[in-house]
Amino acid sequence: MAPVVDVLAWGESLDHLLECKTGQLVFENFLRTEYSEENLLFWFACQKYKKRTIETDMAEAAKMIFEEFVQVDAPRQINIDCVTREEISKNISHPAPNCFDRAQRLIYGLMENDCYPRFLKSEVYQALLEQQ
CATH class of the missing domain: 1.10.196.10 (Regulator of G-protein Signalling 4; domain 1)
Structure with missing residues (x-):
């Protein structure tokens, strides 16, 4: 309790x-x-992702997040606009700590307002x- x-x-x-x-x-x-737990799970995955410092770990984690939540027909596909989805698709081959920030902000707003x-x-x- x-x-x-x-x-x-x-x-x-x-x-x-x-x-x-x-x-x-x-x-x-x-x-x-x-x-609708995919929104929260995605948000947590992004929070954890941002703490990664080793480049190979970051690339592996980014790929997992993309495949699990972002790509079209992902098992837990989040509801984001196609521009954001495309942006992530392009950045996924060389992921940076902030590559999911836009999507994470959108999902946070969705959770906060809905x-x-x-x-x-x-x-x-x-x-x-x-x-x-």
């Missing part, structure tokens, strides 16, 4: 929710029930609040 402060903080912003391990798990489980408000109204979140 998450501490009172955490559960209340989750309602303040998506950032507060994503900064908390328990919040991440609860949000991911909620998104899974809506069949998934996150639904999460706050969800039975799961409301039940956690009531337990406080």
